[in-house]
Amino acid sequence: MQMTITEKILAAHCGKKEIKPGELINAKLDLVLANDITAPISIKEFRAAGSKKVFDADRIALIPDHFAPNKDIASAEQCNMLRQFSREHDLSLYFEVGRMGVEHALLPEQGIVVPGDVVIGADSHTCTYGGLGAFSTGVGSTDVAAAMITGEAWFKVPESMKFIYKGKLGKWVGGKDIILRTIGDIGVDGALYRAMEFTGEVIKKLPMYGRLTICNMAIEAGGKNGIIEPDEITEKYVSKRARRKYKFYKSDKKANYIDVREYDLTGMEPQIACPHLPENVKPVSQLAAINIDQSVVGSCTNGRIEDMREAAKVIKGHKVHPYVRMIVIPATQEIYKLCIKEGLVDVFIDAGAAFSTPTCGPCLGGHMGILASGERAIATTNRNFVGRMGHPKSEVYLSNPAIAAASAVLGRIGRPEELK
């Protein structure tokens, strides 16, 4: 039987040779993940079940990244639950403030998730690791509680959709623009319950950070997982990081797809998702009249070193507009250090931007950059729902890092080419 990469990975994890979409399976998990918002419920459920032992102390990652460094007493209590549980169970993958990073940037960077894995996380952007050629998907806290006990999770094998990207990407156009264009095309439930497989000549040339950005936002189209076939680019990225053995899976030539979509990306402008849904996508040139109060560069979507470099390259030698706050948040400590080493921190601070320790922070309206009523932000984050970055009457536009940086200087949505 011909199978997709998603079907092959799932089959290998439930001890079957073949599986079909719609089939219900119980899969062995390579990693189980939760953060300071979702883990407290998992921990309570784990304890309430009377469980004394986790299935594997080296395969449960607890990462306080959302409201950490602790933003208030209630958040401190939640983070402390993760800390105490990790000590109690000797979890090797608990990351304390100072060592932690935004979970979906941290785990691939540290080689803790690898190609061929099956991963669940109580965070919807767990689908990021599809960029490495892993099956990973977001679940709720109760699923994580059960998985911490059994090391397994049930899945309905998803139908797969194939997205083929052709052509040549223009300057300042990357993974973020590709996924926004796609979500704009199919809508926020266009891939509901499905696997989104990204392929084509553009993807084959796309560096790992762009692939992670694309898969990160599969959930924004309702997808169960996003995935990209691993190749030489993957090998180069993981070979020096992987803490476990990894395996490359590839889709069979005649595998079944419920839908195949082709995009020619030649000449595509940077894409922006307008309030209040990630599917409200427009090319940047149509939004030049939109003033902004804040620009955020960071998050699990665009907080990697290449994103920092892109924003720094645009803003170097310029000043953030007097009416704008620019907040730059590298996603991990390693990225933070590279920003110092490469002089990017100087570039941002000289431009008048704030530079922060890793946190999810403003992306979900937690802290470190909350919007007031009537304020508007451009952000490299992943969601622009009502109230997502603060007041329910604030607005968020989603973009790539170059556009967020250029807009910070212009005081309105704009492109790097407009900077003098």
Next chain:
Amino acid sequence: MKFKAKTWKFGADVDTDAIVPARYLNTSDPKELAKHCMEDSTNPDFMKKMTTGDIIVAEKNFGCGSSREHAPIAIKAAGVSCVVAKSFARIFYRNCFNMGLPIFESVEAVDGIKEGDQIEVDADAGVIRNLTSNKTFTVAPVPPFMQELIAAGGLMAYTKKKAGL
């Protein structure tokens, strides 16, 4: 399982940030979360207006966005008896079965219910009756495995049994 109550209607793509905004996620206490249920939705005063047992009726893709189980927890703790929608976002759907918020999929029912209508959801018969307009609609059947989960008392009860706890 039968629910008979007044309905509150919501549009398409109600996200979990609208159901319970992230600014309140520094706790997982159901009562605290319930206070803010639907606060950033099109009906921000939902909690002031609703009465225990009321039913939420929504268009497609209810519960999209974040995986926060706080969303179904807030709805359940608010006293909402069940949610009927044209479709549910995947993680929200899974969470509801895991933590025990009854949900039902029916395109025709959503189209045939106006806000404030009295309805009766009869889960066993697989029908929704609009008592205000006197019409009956079919509910999409619950997949067998999900029925098994419900019968076991939710995912944790199912897991306990499996793990011999």
